[in-house]
Amino acid sequence: MAGKRILVAQMTRMGDVLQTSPLVRALKQRYPDSHITAMVRRMGKDIAERNPDIDAVLVYEEDETYLDLKSEDADRLLKAYQDADAIVQRLQEGRFDIAYNCTHSLSSAMLFKLAGIPEVVGAHLSDDWRYVWRGRGPNYFITSVLHREANDLNICDSFRYFMEKPPAARGLVMKIDDKARAEASTILSLHGISAHDFVVCFQLGASDRGKRWPEERFAQLGRALADRYGARIVLLGVESEAKLGESFERHAPGLATHLFGKTNIAQLAAVLERARVLVTNDTGTMHIAAAMRCPIVLLSVGYVHFRETGPYGEGHCAIEVRRENVGRSDIRVDGAADEDAGIAPHHAARAVELVLAQHEGIPSLSDDKTFSTVDLHWSAFAPDGCLQWYPIVRRAATEADVVRMAYRLMWLEYFEDVGTPNAEGESIKRIAKRYLPPEDGAFWGSARESLEGLAVLGDRGAAMTRELLGVLESNARMRRAHEIVRALMALDEDTRVYAELNKACKPLVAIARFERDNLEGAEPLALARRTLAIYEALSQRARATATKLELVRAAIT
């Protein structure tokens, strides 16, 4: 890949551009002579331009094209066509050898197809213009949302695995210059904040009301931090979030400095670099803070899944309400509704204390009633090279915990990048010791049995597909081929139902189905060979997960 031209497309939000930076860093490490172009939306341009691993930025803005189309105006339709054509042309002029499409939209896949980029990893179009995903990492990335309870990898690591066996990239990448630092100092000094002040930043907003911790709680926390540390509270956010600041102000008049819409990206980053801690909901600001190595307390409220989207870096703390279904995107829980039973200001204050202490290792808190309603997790890179969230309060592992741990080991093995067995062993040991053994260990056996049962179903599918291959290769008895295909369809349905009944198996079945849906081409023999590989992989993964489950069991008990 030396000297090759690489495109990394991330056309979603600003935070996602930052979350793609570990992939870019890994690519640059593997291919130092390569030329890397980032394709981003306008809102991600500032971030991409401040990434030293990126050589060029291509701005793509589909909002205007959408408005052109929505207008139903003939001239604007022509403009939309010409704008799309111009993007295709710019992609062609980029002469990219490979594109990593971290944007999972069909429209992005179409652009790369039109541009004729020879190799696309992630969402792309087959030769017959079908929407398919290529690559193990992308397959995992796109299916992980179907079974978030079993996903233990941060999205940054998922993106990193878009490349084969990626080097580790321990953190997000963003650089700012002294000009931005000076401007940030000026902005703060205009509000009477000096270089010696103890600055604590709050981000009150979030993309959705259901992901917001109440402003009143922020205000209570702010007062506590001001009392304890003499902290100067700085509220960050875009201009439209100023109304949250007004709400904060009603609960804590005069306590905070409001910087809503007063900073550009670089100045915001410089303010965060200068801050002692950021207390935040799940936001783009959080990722900028992570990139600037600002310690973070993440209030993981509502349907936020902090393991997947939390800050990518070490020494951050995520607080989550203890309740069933936490972090499931299909169950929307209002952040405000967590108030009574959930995260209290004193929980957040304790978390601030922990991240300020800059522990060498992972801090521990005793499981007393102070924290009975919440879980606290600490971020650190595991020996396997990926980010891991470690419990701060040691509690009995649940079935979901051990299944998640087993799956992590299995996926990393699936990516063929587990490193050495020691890394795997060390990783599991380190996480396991943060848990007490499960209170009811009955599920160990049932989970293992269900995984073995799934492996048998995979074996059966593989055997039937081998027979199908034989029939196709002999070019005869087409009726028999049709019978086998029908039987395979029935088996797939049985397998799906089996996974519904045995939840430890569900993620594996989801990815196998996804692989089936992503088969490219129409040539029966080729299709049958790839189908065979999918059934074989299903069996192997099911057995591997069962084995990993045993490893986890041994480590925990």
Add this chain to the structure above:
Amino acid sequence: MKRAREWSLELATDPLRDGVELLTCQTGEKTLRVDGVLMHSRYRPSDEAVRLIENAGIDSEKPVIVVGAGYGYHVNALTGRGHIVAVLEPDRGVARCAVESSLIGGDVPLHVGDASDLGGDPAFREFVRGGAQLFVHPPTERLHPHYVETVRTVLARMQLEGQPLGVAIVGPMYGGSLPLCSYLARAFTKLGHRTLFVDNSKAWNLYETVTKTVQSKNASGQLGSLLANVLEQWSYARVAEFAPNLCIVMAQAPVGPAFPLRLKKENIVTAFWFVENWRHMPYWRHICAQYDCFFHIQPGEFEQKLEEAGCGHHAFIQTGCDPEVHRPVSLSADELAEYGCDVSFAGAGYYNRIQFFAGLTDYDLHLWGTEWESRELQGHLRRQGERFGPEEFAKIVAGSKINLNLHSSATHPGVDPRCDAINPRVFEIAACGGFQICDPCRGLDRFFDSSEVPTYRDLAECRALIDRYLANEKERIATAKRARERALREHTYEHRARQMLEFVLDRFPIRIVDKGVLAQRSVAEIAARVGRDTALGAYLAELPPDTPFTQAALFENIPLMGKRLSHAEGVFAYLRELRSSAEMLLEMFDGG
């Protein structure tokens, strides 16, 4: 507009007025304070101006009209980025400081003072034609909000010149205003506008069934209201989906006062055409202030009443004729036997008409239409008082030597001397080439003179006219010809539609520009524009040339996934996907 350097000579002699102060910033740069408002930051005015421009979302490809010169920092920031700019400044004192600051280049076109005449400035028009975008200097807007509004209005009017708009017409279920809807819709279409007629008459039979088959008046009324409410929602949905620039609601349409308010939220300009007599139909009081424009057919006293009721924008817009419908026809022998007569009247049997026509029964008189229950007139009534349509109306006119017209009154026994609501029949008979005599409704002489439509004030005069013109065919034919020529020249619905648009464009150009004006083209036009040697041109050239260049027509030809596509097909497939996925996301977002 003239060059800044020319202004500098002219303004140099102006004394610096009170309230305009030059200040020195911390950086040593100068800034300006005008009537207490700082034109730029006192800290780093040039840096701040650069940030202001960076965050303004200005298209780098298009020239910029800067409203407000300030001290010129933002103009300098724009020219520094390579923009072509023109500057408009209301205050001569500020303009003087700005041109002296040397931050505005000597070649920059500058306009100083009142902006209302800008539309007539050739240099400004040329600048706008180049696709110029507006940048308003925020402190200037704070000081001169009306000036900024005037500039926006002038600019919007220029941008709308010759542009086709979207027009929706919401019609009634039933009644005299119903046929006018399709005439008006056709007129807007002929003028090149995108037009929608929401035809509520489709629900008339259902309405009749629902209200007439229930004996209780109370229940019947409630059911009728429920159905009218459904029709209002349906009308709103149709109009909102169509997203016009202007929605005209016709008299008697089944919509309430909230209807225009909902459309306003969509940036649609709303108008009501009250083709009724305000003295007989008082409901106008409750709705006239809810619409952006209120069109009516009675100038004079009514206009004063509208003002009193809070209606800010009203206009007298008369009904007219539709030459496609109201045209001369030849009658077959059978038709001549049926329609041929000396004198006829086609319309409803109002009280005054029944009284009046009783004095004409000694003529060969035909009466057409409904509600002619008077015994004296039954012998003259054709087709047992059935309704007639526009085609039949043209035949009635063609068969009558003299077409009577008498404006209706429910109280006066004959010619109503207070009448000021001219009926459409005047224009329709004229356009059909018929000879008519009419009562002298006030204002009629604005539309036809007596050489085109002779008038009578009472029965005696009416009979005298009948006698005179029955005896003089040549004069009858010549008069009818003049009336027809005048009707086609001045009184078609196209003329009325133009009047409505002129009124709306004069008062609401900014809203129309904000909503967006739709261009409509065929694939042949686009292929010619982009060139047939391009992938798009070649692709479009293979389609039937009159295929509309719309997403609906083009996307229909693009296969769904699973088939290899050409480049142009691929780009259209991409656009289709982009739109549908964005709308799916927005729907999810809306759905919470």
